[in-house]
Amino acid sequence: MSVAVETRNIVKTFDKGRVVAVDNVSICVRKKEIFTLLGPSGSGKSTLLRIIDGLERPDSGDVFIEGECVTDVPTHKRNVCMVFQRLALFPHKNVFENVAFGLKMRKTDKTEIKKRVEETLAMVELDPKIYAARYPQQLSGGEMQRVALARAMVLRPAVILFDEPLASLDKRLRDKMRVELKQLLKKFNITAIYVTHDQEEAFTLSDRIAIMNKGKIIQVGRPMEVYERPRSAFVANFLGDTNILKGVVEKVGTKSISIKLKEGISILAAKEEMFSSTRDVIVCLRAEKIVLSNEPLYENRFEALIKEVLFSGENIEYLAELQEGLILRVKEKNRGQTFNKGDKVFVNWRLQDSVLISE
Amino acid sequence: MGKMKFEGSKLLNVACFFICLFLLFPVIIILISSFDPAKYIRFPPSGFSMLWYQYFLSNANWQKAFANSLYIATLTTLISVPCGVLAALAYRKYNFKFKNLLNTIVVLPYVTPSLLIGITILMTFSRTFLRGTYYLVAAAHSLWSTSFIYLLMQAALSNYDLTFEEAAMDLGASPLRTFIEVTLPSLKSAIISSVIFGFITSFGEVTMAIFLTTSETITLPVALWKSLKFELHPVALVASMICIIFAVGTMAIIVKFVGIETLSKIGAKTEMSK
Numbered sequence: 001m002s003v004a005v006e007t008r009n010i011v012k013t014f015d016k017g018r019v020v021a022v023d024n025v026s027i028c029v030r031k032k033e034i035f036t037l038l039g040p041s042g043s044g045k046s047t048l049l050r051i052i053d054g055l056e057r058p059d060s061g062d063v064f065i066e067g068e069c070v071t072d073v074p075t076h077k078r079n080v081c082m083v084f085q086r087l088a089l090f091p092h093k094n095v096f097e098n099v100a101f102g103l104k105m106r107k108t109d110k111t112e113i114k115k116r117v118e119e120t121l122a123m124v125e126l127d128p129k130i131y132a133a134r135y136p137q138q139l140s141g142g143e144m145q146r147v148a149l150a151r152a153m154v155l156r157p158a159v160i161l162f163d164e165p166l167a168s169l170d171k172r173l174r175d176k177m178r179v180e181l182k183q184l185l186k187k188f189n190i191t192a193i194y195v196t197h198d199q200e201e202a203f204t205l206s207d208r209i210a211i212m213n214k215g216k217i218i219q220v221g222r223p224m225e226v227y228e229r230p231r232s233a234f235v236a237n238f239l240g241d242t243n244i245l246k247g248v249v250e251k252v253g254t255k256s257i258s259i260k261l262k263e264g265i266s267i268l269a270a271k272e273e274m275f276s277s278t279r280d281v282i283v284c285l286r287a288e289k290i291v292l293s294n295e296p297l298y299e300n301r302f303e304a305l306i307k308e309v310l311f312s313g314e315n316i317e318y319l320a321e322l323q324e325g326l327i328l329r330v331k332e333k334n335r336g337q338t339f340n341k342g343d344k345v346f347v348n349w350r351l352q353d354s355v356l357i358s359e
Numbered sequence: 360m361g362k363m364k365f366e367g368s369k370l371l372n373v374a375c376f377f378i379c380l381f382l383l384f385p386v387i388i389i390l391i392s393s394f395d396p397a398k399y400i401r402f403p404p405s406g407f408s409m410l411w412y413q414y415f416l417s418n419a420n421w422q423k424a425f426a427n428s429l430y431i432a433t434l435t436t437l438i439s440v441p442c443g444v445l446a447a448l449a450y451r452k453y454n455f456k457f458k459n460l461l462n463t464i465v466v467l468p469y470v471t472p473s474l475l476i477g478i479t480i481l482m483t484f485s486r487t488f489l490r491g492t493y494y495l496v497a498a499a500h501s502l503w504s505t506s507f508i509y510l511l512m513q514a515a516l517s518n519y520d521l522t523f524e525e526a527a528m529d530l531g532a533s534p535l536r537t538f539i540e541v542t543l544p545s546l547k548s549a550i551i552s553s554v555i556f557g558f559i560t561s562f563g564e565v566t567m568a569i570f571l572t573t574s575e576t577i578t579l580p581v582a583l584w585k586s587l588k589f590e591l592h593p594v595a596l597v598a599s600m601i602c603i604i605f606a607v608g609t610m611a612i613i614v615k616f617v618g619i620e621t622l623s624k625i626g627a628k629t630e631m632s633k
Contacts, residue, residue: 074528075525082525090541101532
């Protein structure tokens with residue numbers, strides 16, 4: 001599999017070095033891959049994207065596009081395109097002129113421009129006959145989105161960069177556009193780097209996700225991998241609803257490890273070679289992996305008292321207090337409420353759902 | 360956006376009417392009197408004729424003053440519009456050393472009494488070949504109108520989204536192409552207003568011009584001022600009307616292009632810098 005974009009040890013600071021936006025970041029994006037940079041705001045993901053695009057210069061480090069070092073190449077000479085957060089469709093140009101802009105700058109032949117613009121508009125399912133002469137102000141949010149994509153696609157760049165392009169849409173449209181975007185990117189085998197702070201968006205779109213925090217890449221992997229196997233408390237906490245518990249490895253058995261939590265109780269986790277006795281560990285327990293019941297079910301089972309019931313439509317969230325004063329968040333699908341505040345229940349989870357992170 | 364219906368009391372309406380009348384009254388008086396065929400200025404007029412308009416148009420001195428004003432105003436526009444527009448763009452787009460200091464320096468001529476600018480420029484250049492030339496007047500006017508255009512452009516640029524320029528460069532436009540393809544069209548109406556403002560501030564300016572012009576380079580407002588001071592000749596009323604028509608026409612065009620909101624923003628900005 002060949003590499004489309006690579007960054008090596010990128011560092012970028014602002015305010016004369018006082019703010020480190022990107023801290024020694026190296027990523028490698030393969031061809032035809034949708035690669036997402038996911039992180040909280042201020043984590044440096046947009047800055048990294050702008051460095052790849054050439055809108056910002058890194059303090060040190062290099063950017064490679066299709067194997068060629070482009071660190072000193074200005075934006076307008078790089079074979080990359082960006083879809084901006086606010087899309088930045090030129091308001092004084094119509095749809096055709098917007099999409100044709102890049103080709104015009106590359107001095108493409110007029111008939112070729114017309115052919116390719118119409119072709120690309122058709123690709124994003126905008127009928128050129130209807131839309132070519134319209135101005136951005138006359139388009140709906142979804143249509144503008146597609147024009148912005150077409151404007152980048154028409155140039156057939158090595159990679160298209162997306163800077164939270166769906167952030168300004170309302171939720172319903174955003175969910176719809178997300179699916180559409182993924183289908184388009186996959187259908188035409190486009191390499192994409194996508195920046196977002198929305199984890200659901202990252203999970204559904206991406207082939208691989210890089211989690212960023214404070215300018216650093218914390219973990220890279222397939223969506224399922226980073227979700228199920230977080231390698232740090234930050235990732236575990238950032239993705240989904242997680243109970244983070246601290247403890248010490250107490251006993252290593254043949255199949256399982258027993259961990260004594262600082263609250264006093266002992267829980268079981270699947271055996272992993274790297275965790276030996278007396279070692280400090282963090283246990284990540286996803287709220288949706290815990291099952292409430294009247295009878296004990298799995299390897300980990302504890303009596304608990306329901307302290308709070310929070311209804312959020314699709315899900316019901318419980319705060320369950322274990323006897324030792326430990327409160328766990330439990331998320332269940334809404335299948336009609338089964339427990340009430342004050343109920344005595346069992347909280348249960350399987351061995352493999354106690355995800356261990358070395359401290 | 361729907362306009363709110365303003366429902367003031369009757370008293371307020373009457374007050375507004377009189378205030379407007381008070382503001383417009385002098386202009387109306389001048390307009391009426393300029394058609395008076397009498398040999399001296401007075402009110403009410405004794406009749407109606409185009410006598411002094413004909414006099415104005417056939418008199419070589421007035422013609423020259425009018426032509427000089429047009430010439431100097433054109434020069435001023437050519438100097439101050441590029442300077443003011445580019446300075447405002449630089450302020451909006453880049454961070455550089457002494458940015459705040461430079462900002463103050465550019466605005467300074469606008470808040471300095473034009474009398475002072477006139478005298479100091481005269482003192483500085485009195486022994487040079489520039490003395491009494493069109494260029495020196497145009498330079499002095501440019502100083503003033505550059506800072507005004509700078510403020511006007513800053514107000515217009517506060518709503519200007521730099522992402523458009525980034526998008527253009529991202530799509531392969533060189534910085535120069537970006538300026539031509541994206542920056543200029545986006546700022547079209549503000550630049551048109553700058554041109555008109557640059558022109559009219561120079562065309563109507565009298566204080567600096569009194570110091571810097573000679574009988575050869577005399578401008579219309581200076582000629583008007585001299586005529587009023589030394590002769591009180593009725594043709595001065597015609598010259599006043601020409602100046603007023605220029606100013607009112609200009610304002611009408613500007614309001615059409617940039618709207619009254621941007622103008623009030625400039626007002627707020629100059630208040631701050633004062």
